[in-house]
Amino acid sequence: xxxxxxxxxxxxxxxxxxxxxxxxxxxxxxxxxxxxxxxxxxxxxxxxxxxxxxxxxxxxxxxxxxxxxxxxxxxxxxxxxxxxxxxxxxxxxxxxxxxxxxxxxxxxxxxxxxxxxxxxxxxxxxxxxxxxxxxxxxxxxxxxxxxxxxxxxxxxxxxxxxxxxxxxxxxxxxxxxxxxxxxxxxxxxxxxxxxxxxxxxxxxxxxxxxxxxxxxxxxxxxxxxxxxxxxxxxxxxxxxxxxxxxxxxxxxxxxxxxxxxxxxxxxxxxxxxxxxxxxxxxxxxxxxxxxxxxxxxxxxxxxxxxxxxxxxxxxxxxxxxxxxxxxxxxxxxxxxxxxxxxxxxxxxxxxxxxxx
Amino acid sequence: xxxxxxxxxxxxxxxxxxxxxxxxxxxxxxxxxxxxxxxxxxxxxxxxxxxxxxxxxxxxxxxxxxxxxxxxxxxxxxxxxxxxxxxxxxxxxxxxxxxxxxxxxxxxxxxxxxxxxxxxxxxxxxxxxxxxxxxxxxxxxxxxxxxxxxxxxxxxxxxxxxxxxxxxxxxxxxxxxxxxxxxxxxxxxxxxxxxxxxxxxxxxxxxxxxxxxxxxxxxxxxxxxxxxxxxxxxxxxxxxxxxxxxxxxxxxxxxxxxxxxxxxxxxxxxxxxxxxxxxxxxxxxxxxxxxxxxxxxxxxxxxxxxxxxxxxxxxxxxxxxxxxxxxxxxxxxxxxxxxxxxxxxxxxxxxxxxxxxxxxxxxxxxxxxxxxxxxxxxxxxxxxxxxxxxxxx
Numbered sequence: 021x022x023x024x025x026x027x028x029x030x031x032x033x034x035x036x037x038x039x040x041x042x043x044x045x046x047x048x049x050x051x052x053x054x055x056x057x058x059x060x061x062x063x064x065x066x067x068x069x070x071x072x073x074x075x076x077x078x079x080x081x082x083x084x085x086x087x088x089x090x091x092x093x094x095x096x097x098x099x100x101x102x103x104x105x106x107x108x109x110x111x112x113x114x115x116x117x118x119x120x121x122x123x124x125x126x127x128x129x130x131x132x133x134x135x136x137x138x139x140x141x142x143x144x145x146x147x148x149x150x151x152x153x154x155x156x157x158x159x160x161x162x163x164x165x166x167x168x169x170x171x172x173x174x175x176x177x178x179x180x181x182x183x184x185x186x187x188x189x190x191x192x193x194x195x196x197x198x199x200x201x202x203x204x205x206x207x208x209x210x211x212x213x214x215x216x217x218x219x220x221x222x223x224x225x226x227x228x229x230x231x232x233x234x235x236x237x238x239x240x241x242x243x244x245x246x247x248x249x250x251x252x253x254x255x256x257x258x259x260x261x262x263x264x265x266x267x268x269x270x271x272x273x274x275x276x277x278x279x280x281x282x283x284x285x286x287x288x289x290x291x292x293x294x295x296x297x298x299x300x301x302x303x304x305x306x307x308x309x310x311x312x313x314x315x316x317x318x319x320x321x322x323x324x325x326x327x328x329x330x331x332x333x334x335x336x337x338x339x340x341x342x343x344x345x346x347x348x349x350x351x352x353x354x355x356x357x358x359x360x361x362x363x364x365x366x367x368x369x370x371x372x373x374x375x376x
Numbered sequence: 377x378x379x380x381x382x383x384x385x386x387x388x389x390x391x392x393x394x395x396x397x398x399x400x401x402x403x404x405x406x407x408x409x410x411x412x413x414x415x416x417x418x419x420x421x422x423x424x425x426x427x428x429x430x431x432x433x434x435x436x437x438x439x440x441x442x443x444x445x446x447x448x449x450x451x452x453x454x455x456x457x458x459x460x461x462x463x464x465x466x467x468x469x470x471x472x473x474x475x476x477x478x479x480x481x482x483x484x485x486x487x488x489x490x491x492x493x494x495x496x497x498x499x500x501x502x503x504x505x506x507x508x509x510x511x512x513x514x515x516x517x518x519x520x521x522x523x524x525x526x527x528x529x530x531x532x533x534x535x536x537x538x539x540x541x542x543x544x545x546x547x548x549x550x551x552x553x554x555x556x557x558x559x560x561x562x563x564x565x566x567x568x569x570x571x572x573x574x575x576x577x578x579x580x581x582x583x584x585x586x587x588x589x590x591x592x593x594x595x596x597x598x599x600x601x602x603x604x605x606x607x608x609x610x611x612x613x614x615x616x617x618x619x620x621x622x623x624x625x626x627x628x629x630x631x632x633x634x635x636x637x638x639x640x641x642x643x644x645x646x647x648x649x650x651x652x653x654x655x656x657x658x659x660x661x662x663x664x665x666x667x668x669x670x671x672x673x674x675x676x677x678x679x680x681x682x683x684x685x686x687x688x689x690x691x692x693x694x695x696x697x698x699x700x701x702x703x704x705x706x707x708x709x710x711x712x713x714x715x716x717x718x719x720x721x722x723x724x725x726x727x728x729x730x731x732x733x734x735x736x737x738x739x740x741x742x743x744x745x746x747x748x749x750x751x752x753x754x755x756x757x758x759x760x761x762x763x764x765x766x767x768x769x
Contacts, residue, residue: 039497046496053498200404204411214750215743216711218722227735230425231418307512314514318714325517345521349513356512 078337091340092347095331099347102167102327108159112170115150118143119173127362129369144181147174163241167322169351171241175248175313175323180306182245183252190257192286195264205257212254217315220247225319244316252309259301263294299370303363307356314352324348422736429733437732438463444727446719448635459728463738466724467745473638473720474707474749477645481706482699484646485653492658503654510651516715518648523640523716532627541620541631549634550621560616566609567602574598637718641710649706653699660695661687692764700757704750721745 040050071086074093081088100116101109122143125131151174154160166174193205212220224247225240232238238246267290275285295302317326328344331337426433438460445455449465450472491503510518527546530536535545541552554560577594585591610616621631634642664687672682713720725742729735 036497039495042495049494049496049499053496053502056502196400198400198404200407201400204407211743211747214747216708216722216746218711218714219739219742219746222722222726222729223735223739226729227739230735231421232425233421234424234428311512311514314516315712317516325514329520341524345517345524349509349517349521352514352517353509353512357508360512 078340081340087346088337088340088343091337091343094337095328095334095344098168098331099324099328100169102170102322103165104167104170105159105161105165108153108161111150111153111158111161112166112168115147116170116173118147118150119177140181144178147177163239166241168327169324171316171321172313172324174241175245175316175321176310178245179248179252179313180256180309183249183256186249186253187256187260188291190253191260191264194257194261209254209257212250213258217247217251217312218318220251221315221319223247240319241321244319244321248313248316251312255305255309256302259298259305260294262301263296263298264290266297267294296370300363300367303359303366307359307363310359311352311356324351431733433736435737437734437737440732442728443731444724446724448638448719459732462724462728463721463741466719466721469719470707470710470713470721471749473641473645473710473713473718477642477649477706477710478703480642480646481649481653481702484650486657488650488654489657489661492654493661507651507654510648511655515644515648515709516712519640519644519712519716522644522647523636526636526640533623535623535628543621543623543628544639546636547627547633548636549639550628550631551634552618552620553632555617555619557616559610559613562609562613563606563616566605570602570605573601573605577601635718637713637716640716641713641718641720645706645709648709649702652702652705656695656698656702657691660691663694664690689764696757696761696764700754700761703753703757707749707753708746 039046041047066086068087071084072089073081073084073086074089076090078088078091081090097109101112104112122140125139126136149155149158151166151170152161152163190205190209193201194209196202196205221244224243228238228243228246271289271293272285275289280288313323314325316323317329322330325348328348332341332344422433439458441456442459442462443455444462446453446462446465448469450468451461451465453461453465488503488507491499492507494500494503526544526548529544529546532545532547535543535550537543543550574594577598581592581594619631621628668686668690669682672686677685710720711722714723714726717723721742725738729738732738
């Protein structure tokens with residue numbers, strides 16, 4: 021990439037001013053924007069920074085009258101681990117470290133090979149064992165005690181990890197020549213996409229037990245994961261189908277001409293290309309799915325946001341909902357914004373050389 | 377090239393099947409058996425479980441009295457009403473917020489999308505910041521935030537008057553309303569007739585322009601009709617009465633009340649979806665080739681007309697399909713109402729399930745309702761989409 025020519029500051033500032041003050045309409049717009057900022061920013065800054073309390077207790081916050089960031093500090097670890105037993109917190113902490121490390125590694129394109137896949141296959145059970153315990157001398161911890169950012173991570177990661185293979189099958193099924201397979205895949209995808217995620221979650225929480233034989237119970241978190249996985253699969257399947265449809269016919273015909281079986285044709289020729297060109301769209305879909313993990317609030321699972329909301333009920337810290345919501349919004353924003361920037365970067369990198 | 381050994385054609389593959397079996401018959405049979413088997417097994421479990429809980433499958437419970445208190449209903453409703461009626465109230469509430477939300481988010485989204493392309497860097501930056509913040513935070517969080525904002529407004533007696541007659545307070549919003557009598561219907565009918573007449577004029581003039589090349593504006597006669605007909609209606613039967621909300625004692629009298637939950641849900645959905653609509657509008661306008669702008673400028677059209685006559689008709693083709701999915705998203709997202717306690721379909725259904733245990737029937741009902749809404753919206757948007765697509769001769 022060639023370096024952009026350095027434009028002197030004065031020139032850039034001049035261009036900015038000209039763009040702001042070019043013509044009467046523009047001047048009016050500029051004045052309106054400045055007016056809006058002047059109206060909103062000073063009180064906001066005053067509240068969030070100048071009169072904010074970073075240390076101390078609730079009384080100090082109430083006296084200062086500004087934002088009570090001390091509350092967020094106090095509840096920070098609670099929002100990460102939820103009700104997980106205090107002395108066992110190293111386990112979700114380790115799990116989160118592994119998770120973040122895996123995500124960071126996965127984001128590097130040079131690690132995109134089969135070893136990455138193997139690494140995920142190894143890491144996924146380790147993370148689950150760390151949280152659940154029961155083996156290797158770890159105390160078992162019931163899933164209802166899991167909470168906070170930990171459970172948000174669990175739902176998002178396992179939902180996608182389980183949903184992705186299913187999505188590939190559904191996408192292939194929807195484009196299959198076999199009528200029954202095509203109908204079945206289409207019906208499943210459209211039914212799941214046609215209803216709100218909330219209704220699927222209710223279904224998993226309330227209705228699924230009715231469908232199980234007597235005496236068999238599934239953990240609530242597992243049931244929610246099933247619903248979330250189905251939801252992920254249906255949305256991802258449509259993205260992957262877009263990639264399959266974008267493949268030129270010649271690719272299918274060339275693979276046929278080589279005498280490849282259907283599975284090998286898909287595995288070696290079509291899917292690698294179809295998946296690659298849709299990676300940016302997949303990341304965008306994942307951002308939406310990640311935001312949707314907050315919906316588990318309706319079935320009583322304490323994810324990051326719900327845990328923070330629960331923290332509002334602490335009698336020692338009553339009356340700071342705005343701070344809690346802003347903090348939650350900030351964390352989600354950082355994560356989603358980073359992902360969307362990443363997807364934009366991938367989009368330029370993955371574009372075939374000719375299309376630039 | 378000669379070094380590459382071509383795989384020998386296997387006779388098994390080469391020989392065409394005489395019987396022209398459908399492709400993958402074994403796979404299909406296996407799938408069918410698996411699905412039917414799973415269905416049969418699940419059905420058996422359901423019946424066993426229902427029998428154990430002393431419940432019966434069937435929609436008979438819809439007739440029973442629900443006893444669900446619902447704060448806002450567009451049709452007459454008391455807690456003594458039946459479950460069927462409660463669910464209908466929920467459905468109407470969902471439709472109300474979805475329809476108003478779709479209209480408002482389109483207007484706001486288009487305005488924001490165009491502002492995002494403004495030549496003014498300040499405006500562009502502000503709108504860009506809004507879009508990024510809203511798109512990258514969960515909707516649940518935003519809804520809870522708006523609900524908290526509205527509950528944090530001053531009490532009723534110090535209600536803020538946003539516009540003349542429009543009050544907001546922690547009890548929601550109060551807006552003036554037309555009294556539904558003959559005078560209102562006369563006015564509405566006159567407006568409708570005026571609009572239809574204008575549309576008819578427009579069509580006739582367009583046909584004339586195609587036939588003769590002569591172009592005449594319909595603005596004056598059209599506007600004239602649209603204004604004069606309602607004025608006539610008002611002169612002949614009298615102006616319709618407007619019921620203004622007025623502060624009397626501890627609460628407002630008159631006007632229409634919008635509950636805090638409804639306002640929070642509507643504001644949240646509109647603010648959220650408008651950010652997505654803005655991005656769709658922006659990319660739609662940007663997708664029109666630069667040459668179109670230049671060609672239109674060369675023809676001597678000015679900015680507004682270029683936008684209206686050249687750019688927007690082409691951008692619409694790109695904009696409509698993703699807009700459909702945004703409308704569907706908004707409708708589906710309205711089910712998040714349950715988080716802030718607005719009695720929408722999912723919320724009422726959830727209460728009904730908890731009270732009756734008829735989970736399968738209730739979930740079947742609302743899944744069917746959402747599917748119907750989705751399909752109807754898609755169908756309507758597809759119709760509109762067809763009318764803006766390129767008409768190739």
